[in-house]
Amino acid sequence: MGWLPAPVAELLDAALVADLTVVGRDGGPVTHPLIPLYDGERIYMTSSVLFSRKLEHIKRHPRVAVAITDPTALTHPLPGRATIQGTAAIVEDDPHSTWERVLPLWRAKEPVIDRFLGQRFALPLFFERAIIAITPLRCLYWADGDTSRAPSESRPEAAEAA
């Protein structure tokens, strides 16, 4: 199972959007707002092939960060903020259907997706997708959301030792 602190897991479950930052072609940061999907171990995001430049960046440089910073973009109010660093793998063996394995997690946050999926013929490329599977390696957490105070930091080894 995952090692992320419980309040961070709760944030991931509640977040409707998170900032995925990847390393761009020139070595600088590039951030993409995406829905974070957490299965208790890994953070999943999905990207349509229409917006697939981030996938190219991740394939070249798989180190990424996911930040939950917007307190208004949650399913229910929570005070905390978090930044999670990790390594990402792209799952794209069949962009037509492989991503559907995270559909239950996606549906829970965006129920309207089923209606769009029912009109797949109208948006065929939007539903050709890859999964970004992120293994968390380090977590910074601001319990009250105030980043002018130092965050608490956790890593998997420390979580396992505890």
Add this chain to the structure above:
Amino acid sequence: MRLEDALRKLNEYPFASIAWVDDDGFPLGAAADFEVDAANGRVLLRRPAGEALAVPADREVSLIAGHIRPQPGIGYDERRYVELWGRVLSDGDRFVFTPQRAWGWDEAEMPFFEYSERTTPQARRYFEELTDEQGRPMRPRLALGWLLLRATRLPFLSATFVPVLLGIAIAARDGAFDPLTALLTVIAAAAVHLALNVANDVFDDLLGADPLNVNPTPYSGGSRVIQYGLLSRRQMAAMSAFLYVLAGAIGLGLVVYTRSLELLTIGIVGIALSVAYTAPPLKLVYRGLGEIDVALGFGPVMLLGAYVVQTGHVSLAALVASLPVAILVALILYVNEIPDRSADAAAGKRTLVVRLSSAAVIRVYLAAALGAFVLIVAGVAAGLLPLPTLLALVALPLAFRVYRGLETFYTSPYGLMSVMATNIRLHLVVGGLLLAGYMVAIAAAAAGLRLLG
């Protein structure tokens, strides 16, 4: 995005997040309060606390601010974000961030559908690279039924059914009806129509109009199957050729069966109009003659063709009945060209809508739509159409609804979608009511009611 615009937009967000790549090669970042100093083209940021968050001054950092509005039970809307890249300088407990470039998206300014169309080339590149990586062909897919529906634009067949069924009904009123040849007529006409739709996509891709179009709607901009990589241009060309051959074979069979030179002539004219619509050298739709081509093809040619299959000869009454249908079907094309006008102009497709001013386009629409109804009244007054066809006047308010919709949404491709749908319904309703009028006339004649029959 211009930096001035990006800073102005950034100022509308309550907070932003700063991000950079740390010494271990991982992106890192945190939310930060900020203040935009637009006059000096910079942003003042409160320093995130903690050693782990020492923002480096020796490399590029990014600042992103985003917004969504949660919609419980649905998801969210009002998506927008802006991201700026630049360097930071330390200034006490603050940073001074000087952006050098910016990017952003606001769905209120660029609808998601248009954003998606603009990124279609990225999707094509993705599949090309995935094909190389996986060593097997990778392409987007749709279930066969949906793919054929999309590629042929099957729902537009109503434009064929209306004139063909009317032609058969008028023939029946004149005492000629054979169900087998009627069915074959419907199939042949549908095949020509679908062949035309597919050929139109082939040539609009070849000549550049569809690839340049970033505002397609379900009613305009083609099927997009070539642009999306769902089918190749060659596959579409083969599908079009098959449909033309099918239509031609059935048509020849009907000519042999009826021994009608008129039908042979109508068939040749119909296929010629269909091919000349987008195919070089004539490319009629590229010369502002597409409406006339469609009016002839989906009006007199189809209606008279269906009539002649049943009766063996043409008639003035059938020709008059075809005219309002011809005008209304041409108006479907005319209105559907409105959201395509920029891409059409860029591709040298000089449609009527491209040639005329917006005010003239709307005025011409109203005049033509009213003309269709005047022709029905005139046809009845002249004794060429039966009295019950006046039922079609019930659809007149739809024409005014389209007219008002054009005035309101002329420059909004997605606002025009409901207007285009109403305009298609106008053709279908008028055609259906004319058909109903003929059915009433046939029934009345059978019942000995001379006035209605």
